Amino acid sequence: xxxxxxxxxxxxxxxxxxxxxxxxxxxxxxxxxxxxxxxxxxxxxxxxxxxxxxxxxxxxxxxxxxxxxxxxxxxxxxxxxxxxxxxxxxxxxxxxxxxxxxxxxxxxxxxxxxxxxxxxxxxxxxxxxxxxxxxxxxxxxxxxxxxxxxxxxxxxxxxxxxxxxxxxxxxxxxxxxxxxxxxxxxxxxxxxxxxxxxxxxxxxxxxxxxxxxxxxxxxxxxxxxxxxxxxxxxxxxxxxxxxxxxxxxxxxxxxxxxxxxxxxxxxxxxxxxxxxxxxxxxxxxxxxxxxxxxxxxxxxxxxxxxxxxxxxxxxxxxxxxxxxxxxxxxxxxxxxxxxxxxxxxxxxxxxxxxxxxxxxxxxxxxxxxxxxxxxxxxxxxxxxxxxxxxxxxxxxxxxxxxxxxxxxxxxxxxxxxxxxxxxxxx
Numbered sequence: 001x002x003x004x005x006x007x008x009x010x011x012x013x014x015x016x017x018x019x020x021x022x023x024x025x026x027x028x029x030x031x032x033x034x035x036x037x038x039x040x041x042x043x044x045x046x047x048x049x050x051x052x053x054x055x056x057x058x059x060x061x062x063x064x065x066x067x068x069x070x071x072x073x074x075x076x077x078x079x080x081x082x083x084x085x086x087x088x089x090x091x092x093x094x095x096x097x098x099x100x101x102x103x104x105x106x107x108x109x110x111x112x113x114x115x116x117x118x119x120x121x122x123x124x125x126x127x128x129x130x131x132x133x134x135x136x137x138x139x140x141x142x143x144x145x146x147x148x149x150x151x152x153x154x155x156x157x158x159x160x161x162x163x164x165x166x167x168x169x170x171x172x173x174x175x176x177x178x179x180x181x182x183x184x185x186x187x188x189x190x191x192x193x194x195x196x197x198x199x200x201x202x203x204x205x206x207x208x209x210x211x212x213x214x215x216x217x218x219x220x221x222x223x224x225x226x227x228x229x230x231x232x233x234x235x236x237x238x239x240x241x242x243x244x245x246x247x248x249x250x251x252x253x254x255x256x257x258x259x260x261x262x263x264x265x266x267x268x269x270x271x272x273x274x275x276x277x278x279x280x281x282x283x284x285x286x287x288x289x290x291x292x293x294x295x296x297x298x299x300x301x302x303x304x305x306x307x308x309x310x311x312x313x314x315x316x317x318x319x320x321x322x323x324x325x326x327x328x329x330x331x332x333x334x335x336x337x338x339x340x341x342x343x344x345x346x347x348x349x350x351x352x353x354x355x356x357x358x359x360x361x362x363x364x365x366x367x368x369x370x371x372x373x374x375x376x377x378x379x380x381x382x383x384x385x386x387x388x389x390x391x392x393x394x395x396x397x398x399x400x401x402x403x404x405x406x407x408x409x410x411x412x413x414x415x416x417x418x419x420x421x422x423x424x425x426x
Contacts, residue, residue: 036071036121040091041268041413044115047091047102051111055094055101058086072124073269077212078348081229084212088273120267122173123235124210124349129171130339131206131239131259131353132163134330136283138358141370158287161330161338163355166239167260171351174236174415178262180392180422183245193248197422198258200243200375201390204356205307205366205398207325208237209332210269211350219343224295227333230346233269234303234332236398236415237353240264243369243389263353266398266415274410278302278402283329292337299331303412305357305400307366311385312393318381320371323357323364325400392421 039046053068060083067076076087094102102108133139136153139162143152156162172178180201184193212232216222222230239259246258282300303325308317335352356366365371368389371379375388390396396419400412 038068038070038073038076039113039118041115042095042112046113046115046118047095048111048113052094052102052107056087056090058090060086061090072122072349073210074124074349077124077210077232078214080213084232084271085273088271120173120175122171122265123267123269126168126171126349126351127347128350129166129168129263129353130163130335130351131166131255131355132161132330132335133157133355134161134328134335135355135358135366136329137327137360137364138356138366138370141358141365145369145374158285158329159289160293161335163335163338164254166255166263166353168351170260171263171265172417174264174266174413174417176262176264177418177420178240178264179420181242181245181257181261182422182425183242183257184248185244186248187244198242198245199389200369201419202241202243202368203307203390203396204239204241205305205321205323205358206237206239206354206356207234207303207305207400208265208351208353209234209335210348211336211346211352212348215347216340216345218345220340220345221292221343222336222340222346223292224331224333224337227295227336228272228297228299230336231272231332232348233271234275234301234412235269236266236305236400236412238264238396238398238415238417239353239356240417240419241367241369262417264415264417265351266400266413268411268413270410270412275301275303275402277404277408278410280326282331283327285329289334292341293334295331295333299333300328301325301402303400303402305366305398308397308399309379309381309387310395310397311381311383311391312395314383316381316383317397318379318383320368320379320381320387321364321366323359323366325354325357327357327359327364328354390419392419394419 037048037050039048049068053065056065140152181198184195186193210232213230240262242258249256278301279298280300280302281298305323306319307321309320310317358366372388378386378388398415403409
């Protein structure tokens with residue numbers, strides 16, 4: 001480790017370590033079984049927590065070291081916020097320039113891996129997934145397009161975080177290609193439906209939080225004022241959307257096959273503790289929400305978000321959106337409170353999507369539906385092409401980061417996916 005290196009804020013991940021070639025069968029077995037380790041991003045390196053699990057000797061974790069030897073973060077997320085904070089403090093202490101433990105050559109060789117040599121995986125087993133609709137600018141834009149400016153927001157929108165239960169089986173890690181789906185659409189209003197490939201394929205710029213803490217029992221509730229101890233951290237999320245399929249199927253029960261075709265997330269979970277220095281005031285809410293949704297402390301973050309689009313067989317990326325997490329009307333605490341108000345039980349590893357994050361300017365809209373205003377204003381790409389909606393071969397890349405007034409920066413990595421042609425339907 002560079003003795004002058006200052007480690008960034010802690011980010012959690014899950015990885016597979018592809019070991020160097022060796023004549024020993026043990027190493028070969030590890031590779032053959034695709035052993036997955038939990039790690040922390042340190043610049044362009046990964047600190048393998050499986051290797052240093054014995055160094056978590058604090059009062060809370062000394063008897064919980066096994067959680068760092070597992071292949072997912074679920075057990076660690078299932079502990080408590082004090083456990084998470086102790087782990088973060090331990091790692092920061094180990095990375096301190098005055099701490100010699102990880103500067104030992106043998107341990108350092110085992111504990112650090114280049115990110116370029118790792119294959120990333122989903123951070124945990126995601127049991128349940130809920131997607132919310134929490135950006136007032138996005139909801140207003142969509143409402144204007146499909147209803148009117150006067151009726152843009154539905155009557156319930158400012159009273160509760162609107163959401164729907166998604167399909168966790170089709171959540172995939174960044175880099176996984178997504179297929180254009182087949183489905184029913186209604187190309188001509190009032191005419192009979194048509195069956196075929198989606199024609200209006202879109203992305204949705206979102207973030208998502210992983211739920212942590214011990215599982216709750218059916219019937220138990222978590223209010224917004226209690227929710228911070230249950231939110232482990234955040235990832236980037238692309239909730240790919242088949243707009244024409246969605247328009248035909250969503251009445252009366254909401255999104256279904258238009259959303260279950262694939263949802264991409266970034267591998268690095270940035271913890272709430274790491275985000276605290278970038279806290280900003282919550283979005284003003286009027287009318288005042290019900291008491292179970294109220295929390296007086298700010299739980300909004302200045303996370304800068306960007307979307308790049310790269311056409312097929314092109315190396316030229318065009319940044320088509322610059323938005324920010326701070327534009328969300330409903331906070332993650334309020335989303336979790338709404339999820340559990342009925343007594344719905346939660347488990348560590350559950351995922352809550354924010355909904356599309358759009359700002360108040362046309363270049364900050366978090367979907368092509370808005371950026372092209374339902375296809376009426378094509379986007380001009382750097383290579384001379386235009387886009388109203390995604391074409392086969394397009395690669396979409398989300399990036400997110402925080403930076404303070406002193407230039408201190410933490411990153412979320414990237415969330416990337418390429419749209420492939422549909423599979424032939426027989």
